[in-house]
Amino acid sequence: MQINNCFDSHLHWQGIGSFKSRLSLSSLKSAHDLKKLTMSDCHYRESWLLGHGWLDSFCLEGMSPRDTLDTLFPHTPVYFTTPDIHSVRLNSLAIKRLGIDSSSWKLNYKNYVDSKENKLLGAFHDLAKDFIDQKLPAYTDSQVKQHLLEAQKVIHQAGVTHIRDLTCSEQQFRMACELEKSNQLSMVVDLFFKLNHFDHLSSHIQTVKKMSSVPTQNLNIKGVKVFIDGALGSGGALLSEKYLNGHQGFTLFSQDELKEIFIQCYANNLELAFHVIGDQACDNVCSVALELQKKGVTGTLHLEHVQILSTETIRKIAQLGATCHMQPQHWCSDKKWLSEKISPQLISKSFRWADLDKAKIPFYFGSDAPVEDMSVGHLLFCLKQAEKDGIANISKSSLSRALSYPGNLRGSTFISQDGRVEKVLFDNNIVYQS
Numbered sequence: 001m002q003i004n005n006c007f008d009s010h011l012h013w014q015g016i017g018s019f020k021s022r023l024s025l026s027s028l029k030s031a032h033d034l035k036k037l038t039m040s041d042c043h044y045r046e047s048w049l050l051g052h053g054w055l056d057s058f059c060l061e062g063m064s065p066r067d068t069l070d071t072l073f074p075h076t077p078v079y080f081t082t083p084d085i086h087s088v089r090l091n092s093l094a095i096k097r098l099g100i101d102s103s104s105w106k107l108n109y110k111n112y113v114d115s116k117e118n119k120l121l122g123a124f125h126d127l128a129k130d131f132i133d134q135k136l137p138a139y140t141d142s143q144v145k146q147h148l149l150e151a152q153k154v155i156h157q158a159g160v161t162h163i164r165d166l167t168c169s170e171q172q173f174r175m176a177c178e179l180e181k182s183n184q185l186s187m188v189v190d191l192f193f194k195l196n197h198f199d200h201l202s203s204h205i206q207t208v209k210k211m212s213s214v215p216t217q218n219l220n221i222k223g224v225k226v227f228i229d230g231a232l233g234s235g236g237a238l239l240s241e242k243y244l245n246g247h248q249g250f251t252l253f254s255q256d257e258l259k260e261i262f263i264q265c266y267a268n269n270l271e272l273a274f275h276v277i278g279d280q281a282c283d284n285v286c287s288v289a290l291e292l293q294k295k296g297v298t299g300t301l302h303l304e305h306v307q308i309l310s311t312e313t314i315r316k317i318a319q320l321g322a323t324c325h326m327q328p329q330h331w332c333s334d335k336k337w338l339s340e341k342i343s344p345q346l347i348s349k350s351f352r353w354a355d356l357d358k359a360k361i362p363f364y365f366g367s368d369a370p371v372e373d374m375s376v377g378h379l380l381f382c383l384k385q386a387e388k389d390g391i392a393n394i395s396k397s398s399l400s401r402a403l404s405y406p407g408n409l410r411g412s413t414f415i416s417q418d419g420r421v422e423k424v425l426f427d428n429n430i431v432y433q434s
């Protein structure tokens with residue numbers, strides 16, 4: 001099988017490299033096993049130890065994550081992310097350094113932390129994690145450059161020559177430009193810059209505009225990424241009905257704020273990419289966009305994940321001419337616990353790529369790496385698996401469109417019968433061969 005311009009339409013470029021450089025916790029059975037892992041310089045951000053793949057089942061008997069990590073790391077600030085990256089575990093030293101033990105912080109973020117009798121248990125989710133991420137010591141320029149290069153290797157190995165990066169930063173863009181100048185960049189990259197807070201909207205737009213005036217060949221600054229809700233796993237995705245535990249998810253922006261985001265970004269010719277996992281989150285975005293469309297406010301709209309969708313929202317997406325970006329790998333990961341979290345009605349509205357196809361809505365597939373492993377073979381396997389589990393599949397021609405970046409032919413990926421990537425060409429150069 002050959003795929004032209006093999007495209008991963010939703011990933012985190014630097015994240016792939018920086019996660020690779022984190023201490024991998026995936027082989028642990030219990031926190032005791034941490035002693036067996038070898039730590040090296042790349043696992044640290046200044047003095048902080050960063051790890052990925054933490055599960056609370058690793059905790060020492062009867063202990064919280066915080067107490068467990070305190071026992072093992074009394075003198076090192078520790079930051080361990082969970083497999084879905086929406087949550088982080090910290091020890092006491094990390095909590096102290098971040099200054100998040102104050103009652104006002106705890107009150108502000110009470111919905112996004114685990115605590116008992118006003119003591120933080122060391123687990124921080126979604127918004128609280130976002131806050132923490134912004135306070136971590138920064139990576140150096142050379143670390144960032146290294147992450148981008150490492151990630152490019154992973155991307156080529158996965159068979160991909162065209163990517164869409166959803167979390168670019170000014171520093172990352174500068175380093176990517178340096179890679180391009182020194183002929184080390186061999187892929188096409190569409191870039192979106194994440195808006196962290198509504199109050200930053202105008203300055204964020206100005207920064208993105210300023211960067212988009214830098215002449216580049218393969219780095220395309222597209223626009224702004226906005227997180228609307230959280231993940232299903234952490235119960236943050238905004239749903240039209242309650243989770244089985246009684247919550248309903250959260251939204252980060254009011255409808256009025258959304259309106260302003262649309263107006264300002266479109267006025268500046270920037271595309272918008274909304275992270276919408278829950279059906280209600282997606283419907284909220286589409287309703288605002290439709291209202292504005294009637295007033296002549298239009299632009300390019302992307303909807304990321306769209307894991308659960310109502311038929312009514314699919315109709316709105318079609319009317320808006322929006323593009324959806326989905327990850328079949330999430331089905332394989334989420335199906336293990338989905339029925340414990342949400343109702344059968346909501347499950348029946350999940351992963352509707354076939355219905356998007358029927359409604360002639362353009363959509364692309366991606367991996368959300370480093371959240372999921374990146375490989376075209378695995379993506380195809382997950383699509384087949386989903387079909388076996390009762391999720392309608394799409395035709396071969398729709399599939400090849402969903403896997404290919406539109407435009408001039410730059411990349412060719414050759415895949416064996418058993419789904420292995422054999423060879424990847426970019427601009428006629430071999431960038432990967434098995």
Ligand SMILES: [Zn+2]
Nearest residue numbers: 010011166368
């Ligand atoms: Zn993502």
